[in-house]
Amino acid sequence: MNNNHFASILLDWYSRHKRDLPWRNTKEPYIIWLSEVILQQTRVAQGLPYFEKFLENFPKVGDLAEAPSDEVMRLWQGLGYYSRARNLHQCAKDIVAIYEGKFPDNYKTLLKLKGVGSYTAAAIASFAFDEPVAVVDGNVFRVLARYFGISTDIASGSGKKEFEKIANEHISKKYPAEYNQAIMEFGSLQCTPNKPNCEDCPLKLSCFAFNNGLVNQLPVKVNKIKVKERYFTYFYIVCGDHVVIKQRSGGDIWQGLYDFPLEERKIAHANEFKELSILEKLGLFDPKIHFNPETRFKHILTHQRIFANFATFVIDESHLSKLQKWAEENGYELADFPKLESVGKPRLIMKFLNGEK
DNA sequence: ATCCGGAACA
């Protein structure tokens, strides 16, 4: 592409900075496939010795196909993501059994192989067969997002499609293999996740992120915050005009706010108050316990879903001093209602106190 | 302690 400034710069940069790695400078699909599978989720320095071990033990795909799975797994030991090794082995067997020992020579068919997804299929198709199909890995996401100023979430399905489209629009049709290697090497060595070397970058004059101060904001990866479910049982302990409260401390939500004595379970567990240790301690005070099944709250935070039950304990006023002592010994406070009113409380607690649902 | 990352599978 004559007017493909982006690709030309990358190709030129690559010719000057490429690392000499053993799986480069070959068109042998078996070697390329082996290196790519090993390098999935894996850094070069860690993958390199495994690549050498595998190639030494299994010089041809048929050797790998014939190997006992125990041997394959043992050689993979320590590399992680062991399904890769199982898929690798199965793929080798399939190459022999279905493809007569020869790797498919195009992206579409390569995609059918076990353990070969869009990235690896594009890598093999371009490196071994010069098919102009762009690889999109973490490096490519980063380089494209920064250079073209794309803020689409790279973790989303639509984001992946968008980046694939742009990558394929800019691949060098003449040197697809070199281009794919170049953009990944560039992302790996120059346009790094942290502290990229922008000052010394050949693309900086036309880089959107660099020129708009967005290098550290791109690419956008929406936090796949795993929403954790938590199950709370609160103890609303009332004695005359006092109530037991507790100020929340660090390392958790609602730091510094006040709530009530709390016991948390890891799993949903309907109404099993009898198992909760606080009941035994409170047994001293001969409390009346009200558990109203209606007071179940579902409280949503960004990263947590809290299912809360409230159990109300009404304790005879004659036990006030005893309760005071118990509260202090257990890190709680005995507050009158004006005090309870005055302290900061999580929305969940407010809902309970206000009788909201 | 948090970040990073391809493919399979549900």
Added chain:
DNA sequence: TGTTCCGGAT
């Protein structure tokens, strides 16, 4: 579409 798989680097 979301979750799971692993180890290393920071």
